[in-house]
Amino acid sequence: MKRLIFSLIILISLVLIFFFYKKKEINNPLETTSSKSKTSLKVGEVSDQKSNLNERSNTDECDTYKKVLSDPKLENLENRRWSNFHIKHTDGEVYRIRYFYDDGPNGEYKKTILYKEDETEFPHIVKTYRGFESEELKGYFSQGEIIWQEQAYETIYEGKAVYWRKINDEFVDLNIDEGLSCL
DSSP: OHHHHHHHHHHHHHHHHHHHHHHHHHHOHHHHHHHHHHHHHHHHHHHHHHHHHHHHHHHHHHHHHHHHHTSTTTSSTTTEEEEEEEEEETTSOEEEEEEEEEEETTEEEEEEEEEEEOTTSOEEEEEEEESOOOTTTHHHHHTEEEEEEEEEEEEEETTEEEEEEEETTEEEEEEETTTEEOO
């Protein structure tokens, strides 16, 4: 019984001390936070300088990758993951052709889908092909104007996995496996 009373007295004392210090912090908030904010500002300035240096070196590295990856040897069918083409046909209709890899029971397989847009620009499937169909769809490319072109590629370059995406031949996404994201 004496131990229980002694334990309760110590516990109540600790709780009172805790609340006393908390009340002191609430009454003087500027004293406790001002020294912390000065320190964090200095640390923030240093980290800003480091990030500016990293951004400059990353920008240089990104520019190098953009030049290298624009080579037709790398932007080929073997490295292409998917493509979207929007074509304004001579009949005035807008068609979309999508080339991509689809999941199947035995792994990935090539697939092509031809869409036709309605008056609200919503695409409706016209025909689906197994494989990257080009022969039957040549007429759409030759008798129409490409108004939108989006392509994504993936390859290993200098031992690094690289993924990039272009819209109308402009880079919009570039990621290198070491965590470098350029756009």
